[in-house]
Amino acid sequence: MPLKMDGDPGYGSLVGPGLSLSGSLEGSETLPLLIPEAAPDLNTWKPMNREQLEAVAGGPGWRKFRSRLVLLFWLGWLTMLGTAIAVVIQSPRPVATPLHWWQKELFYRLQPALFLDVDNTESSAISKVSDRLDYLRSLGVGVMILEGLFRHDVSPPNLTEIDQRLGTLPQFYQLITDCHKAGVRIILDLCNLDLLNGPEFSNKTEMLSDSSVQDSLRYWLVLGVSGFGICDTDSAFSEKTLTEWRGLVEEFNIEYNERIVMVKQTGDSSSALNASRPTVNSSLVDLVSESLLPSSFYQLSAAKLAEAMETRLKTLQGEWSSWTVDRPIAWELQKVFMVLIMTLPGTPIIRYGDEISQPVNQIKSRRSTSLFQSLSRTRFREEALLFGTFTFLPFNSSAQSNSSATPPLAFLRSWGCVHVLVLFNLGSEPQSLDPNWAPSLPEEGVFVTSTGLDRLGAVSLQSIKLHPHEAIVIKLFEPDNYF
Template identity: 25%
Template sequence: MSKDAEVDMKDVELDVIDPEKQPMNTALDNTEKNGCVKVKVPDDQEIKFTGLSKEELLKVANTPCWVRTRWALLILFWLGWIGMLAGAIVIIVQAPRCKPLPSLKWWQKGAIYQIGAVESFDNTKGDGTGDIAGIKARIDYLSSLKVKGIVIGPIHQNSADLVNDTNLEVIDKKFGNEEDFLNLLDAAKKKGIHVVLDLTPNYNGQNNSLFDADIAKKGMEYWLNKGVSGIRFGNVDTILQNPDVVEEWKNITNNYSSEGKERVLILHVKNMVTNNTALLMDDVLSTLGKEPAAAEVITMLSRHIEIAGDQWLGWMVGGRELGHMASMVKNRLYRLYQIMLFTLPGTPFTNYGDEIGLEDTQEKDSKAKFPVMPWKYQQSMEAGPRFTNKTVEDQEKDTDSLLNLYKALSDLKVKERSLQHGDFHIINSNSNIFAYLRDWDQNERFLAVLNFADTKTTADLDRGRLPLKAKVVLSSDPKRPKGEIVLQNIELDPSEGLLLSFPYVS
């Protein structure tokens, strides 16, 4: 064989052994060569892959393999669904049950502000005598205090100890007229503030025996028809001895009440009674003296809360009949008292000016309890030098002021269920400390720790209901750092009131 023939035979052998080296056919003819299909797809040509037809799917679907697969997937789906449902049921059953919220009336949701001396609050005539229009002009200020209601007056016609010159349905001209009062009602309503009218008959005199129950009933109906949210009577201890009269007054306010428009009857008493009135304003704290010991406070409050039972209480120090809190409480305890009033169970009452520490005048006449409200510096100078650092204008600018402490407490009272209607537990420690816990269901807990001593005192609290640590919400001492503190052996500064909080733990 020639050399050329050998070369040709090797080429043939290679072609047979390695067909991949054969040149590909450029035509898309799906022809098979040497056992392989050679396909070349042009770059601009789209290849479409068509799935099985319906008939082909039906044939495959009924095969034993696919039938078993579908049943397995179906069983797994339902097992997973039932498992999730069972898990959710277990979580719901084991979760702590929420207590039903009590149905609260408007006066149970925050503080009530009492303007017992309208002539001393603010005036619009420039004659130095406060009037109804002056209260309306300050409605934004009252709204900033987060109060739920204001008690106005008495403002009706009355000459001291003269029954024939007393008319509960006519407004004394020095305060304005009925149109002024209705305008005030409208302005207060727009701010969500309820107006209660004081109808104490002989408010300019001293003879409380002139309290005519029938005249009072007519006056109540007259002003309830005008849209007031309640009626207040002061100095009614003798009237309360006749339960039929009180029951009739209650029926009158109930008859004018409807859902969302409840009317309240407020009775101011000097001695605690159990007559199931709508709301009792209690001056028990006013009887403790200027510097009571913690033990005295605990004893007095415990007794009153026990006597009241389910009856809703109102707390205040002083008032129209007694004067301003700053004149009844030692200055060092003033901020502590504000914390206590807003954290006790019940409604805190504020005498006008108590939010800034207003004091009674030094005169010995019957108006000594009605100092002028110092809105600005000039007014404070006219009222006396001791008011110059207590104007509303100045305290609004000072973050550490008594006014801003009051606003913070009032805001908490409105927002926190534990402080609004929670349970009350005294946590005893020692004779200088009054500590108590307010809690409601699964809401934030609040612990008030009040040092009545004029020295630093360590509060060794009963830890039965308390966690290891709590957060400082506020203190009567603005310098107290915020943040968490350990509840064991808390050291309080002299006369410090401390409000702490901690979360519910199941």
């Protein structure tokens, strides 16, 4: 077979499809077998500088996006706010009845004669009362009832002159001024004064119509006294007396500075006050001071005190009252009754020295007012103790660890979703509570205060145990409602 020579165009040629013998792409013998691709243009991915970013961000597209985003944010926020307002409005909440100042303040009975020659100084008893104003304010006292200011052995009594043994009128004027500066009101106690006794009156019932008594009361009202008190056992106590006193104090009533007429109930349930109480208490008397304990000249046992307390709590009405303890009780139970007075609905009235939590005759012990101050602060800040409803909680035999012991007592003050539970053990033995004694109560709460001031932190009603002669105040919350 003949071989192809140089003339044969197909022999030894590198020319292939798409290639030529010219210096072009089709015919160059020096072309690489692999042709690299063109490198990408790095300038396309170069980050923008500040000026470029500002130019882009200020464009119409971004402005429109941002405005819509802000609009959506505010619409969502307003929707949540409207939902919250609707929930609050639709949720049932108690409405507080406006209280007068005598329904909110803490009353303190004081006899200036107790300071006569206490320190063998030349300072008068009235001046020493002025010196105690800062102490009273530290206790939370807002009203001071001055007893024994007028002489009882003068017939008829001069209601414009105080007993000179206590101090002078200028000193008493200074006391009134100091009380106004300290925010303490003064009420003059006119109990045990024979206001009907006068030689020029053949008919004693006409004495109160005379202008002398009216002028005397008006004299003190002008000086800034906040009211007067009378006992239901006084000979002058009558509807006529209260009507005239009521008309007089109303002449001086101004907003935020009302004057009051109060009655101290010293007799039993058959007293003249109780006989006419529906009329007297609703229209003529602002405050009726009652004792928590029945009339007695000797100390009652723990069982008798518990029985008297239970009777009082079971019959407690919705009528506003004020409470005091004028009967002798054992020292270890005085703190228990202090807790009772400060947590019941009504106005607490304490006597001079009742705020002390330790016996006065124990010289080595330091007298303390810590319990009283704790109760005073609690009453001031807890709406349940001012506006709350009252519910007596009875115990059955299964709720007591020892059926022969003095039974515990309890009541509840409720306001909205907050409940203040007050427990008492007047006996000398500890008491463990059955968890089922009050199944409707919230199980969890926190200690507010106690007679021993040793109860702190959270508490479960299922594990609580009352010590002897102890009272405990516990704040309970309904589930999922913590305000």
